[in-house]
Amino acid sequence: MRPPAETIVVGAGPAGAAAALALAEADLAVTLLDDNTRAGGQVFRTGGRTRRGPGWDPRGAELRARIAASPAIDHRPDHEVVAIHADRSLWVRDADGRVVRMAPRMLLAAPGAVEIAVPVPGWQRPGVFGLGGLQLLLKGAGTVPTGPVVLAGAGPLLYLLAAQFRAARVPVAAVIDAAARPGFSTLLGLAAQPSLLAAGIGHRWRLLWGGIPVLRRHAVTAVDGDRSGVTAVEVARVDENWRPLPGGRRRIAARTLGLGFGVRPNIELTRLAGAEHGWDTGLGGWFPKRTDALETTVPGLFAAGDGAGVLGVDNALDEGIIAAAAIARRLDRGGILDWRAAAAAGRRQRRRVFREALADWSALRPGIFAAADAETVVCRCEDVTAGEIAEAVRLGYRAPGPLKMATRAGMGLCQGRVCATAVQHLLAEAAGIDPGAVPPPSVRAPLRPVPLDGFTEMAAD
Amino acid sequence: MLAGRPNPRLTCALYPSSPAPAAPPTRFRRLDPDGRLVPLTVDGQALELPEGMPLAAALLTHGFDAFHRSVRRAEPRGPWCLMGTCLQCIATVDGRPQVRTCRTPVAAGMVVTLGS
Ligand SMILES: Cc1cc2nc3c(=O)[nH]c(=O)nc-3n(C[C@H](O)[C@H](O)[C@H](O)COP(=O)(O)OP(=O)(O)OC[C@H]3O[C@@H](n4cnc5c(N)ncnc54)[C@H](O)[C@@H]3O)c2cc1C
Ligand code: FES
Secondary structure, X not given: OOOOOOEEEEOOXXXXXXXXXXXXXXXXXXXXXXXXXXXXXXXXXXXXXXXXXXXXXXXXXXXHHHHHHOOOEEEEOOOEXXXXXXXXXXXXXOOOOOEEEEOOOEEEEOOOEEEOOOOOOOOOOOOEEEHHHHHHHHHHHOEEEOOOEEEEEOOXXXXXXXXXXXXXXXXXXXXXXXXXXXXXXXXXXXXXXXXXXXXXXXXXXHHXXXXXXXXXXXXXXXXXXXXXXXXXXXXEEEOOOOOEOOOOOEEEEOOEEEEEOOEEEOOHHHHHXXXXXXXXXXXXXXXXXXXXXXXXOOOOEEEOHHHHOXXXXXXXHHHHHHHHHHHHHHOOOOOOOHHHHHHHHHHHHHOHHHHHHHHHHHOOOHHHHHHOOOOOEEEOOOOEEHHHHHHHHHOOOOOHHHHHHHHOOOOOOOOOOOOHHHHHHHHHHHHOOOHHHOOOOOOOOOOOOXXXXXXXXXXXX | OOXXXXXXXXXXXXXXXXXXXXXXXXXXXXXXXXXOEEEEEEOOEEEEEEOOOEHHHHHHOOOOOOOEEOOOOOOXXXXXXXXXXXXXXXEXXXXXXEXXXXXXXXXXXXXXXXXX
């Protein structure tokens, strides 16, 4: 195996892959680390499929072919970064379970996004998935629910997945959207990206055509089930802040529920490295602060794609190029990529109007967390309820760290990745403060469970 | 799915007079019914699953909904994120505990123990 290159890119999704390919074009060697067996990240995750079908994207195969064909790119699949230090050095768990240390001169974090979980009574039952999780089953494994399925939450993925399911003949009982119908000004903003707006309208029409009911300004307020899992969901109207309104509950039979309120940047790498972060619901939540060249506040650590702000696949591809150009300049290979980076920066700027309209329509609103009652499990790993969190806040715990010590919320196997957004909002609600005023959760290494013998090997290296 | 149950919809189309199937036996089905099947053991039961398919997805299409029990309430839990983040899909695979089945491709001879 080659020694690690001067530049390391973490994440082989659109952002990381675009960066690696651009760096290769500038004759720079790059090591591309990703914890999946195949490159492509979330959008292009169609590796395991044997046939084309709903959710299949040809760009994934093209990307993989270009990476494989590039001698400058050392793509290491099944390599997971489990720690990152302020000097940019990494601990990487390799495909054999050993932990190896790498110390690049330039580092690009392109880890993508993770789903935002909104707990409601009974959401921990088998048969309840994140909307993205259901989409990954479709895209990455060609696996679909036998139905009836209820899809609930907010944002574009709700309609995209419903349309994909319809194409795959999955019985969708209802689509439950917390957001209101997009108004005229929202549609005008979305028209800044005509193809995306057209795609969205197309999905909506396909649902109408397929007779799939869409309830807007509604949310799932409880999940019923038996021993095997979900049997029905309860839905209610919500106000403009997405808080469920009293009365008027209705039940919909369902064997599978997809529940998703969008995705948020996966900030564990940039947080662990000590970079500064900001809060913006339009970007999905906490995000690493960056310069125009996409460098974080840690020198030599760049961040690109949805891991730095959820702006979608086209933006991720562009940010990959911008970050690559900046890294090339830093390594005295400047100039070569500059015109491409300038074009990408222009496109990125023009997407701003679209993004603002999209966030205005569908970005997470705090009222939705009122769907959790005192008995609702918030932290699935440690079975911590909303009532226990509210009680701890009443006793004076006002930050996720101490709250974790008091309740164990976020202390389990997933290290709080699933419940972080919910804990933050429940804490803010109970303390009567703004969610953005709650400090971001702390992160600790190793980021994933690593077998102890993996570390022994590192010491011997 | 070659080894598993017949696709209920297909059966109905072929035998229009047969009664409509009751609730489908599994929560999930496969769209791409090809690929090589390999033998493995799940909770002592011999199964044939598609090689290379994410183990969590393969188990879901075989009627496994719960993969482990939660720590405090001992409630059944199943996969949620399918991208390696939530660890709700963990099982013991070939003696290794807490393996994320959503990121583990099906391989011949695997021994899987669910904690449900
Ligand atoms: C479940 C899900 C479904 C989505 N579906 C769509 C869709 O249909 N259409 C759409 O436009 N957008 C979708 N998105 C949004 C998506 O995030 C972006 O459009 C796009 O994938 C962003 O590209 P990226 O390169 O920034 O991140 P990603 O594509 O997420 O790629 C990041 C890669 O980094 C890897 N990684 C993360 N952390 C580590 C680590 N510590 N060590 C090693 N590797 C690591 C990840 O496994 C992943 O392969 C989806 C997001 C999610 C989470
Ligand atoms: S389903 Fe979330 S980690 Fe596997």
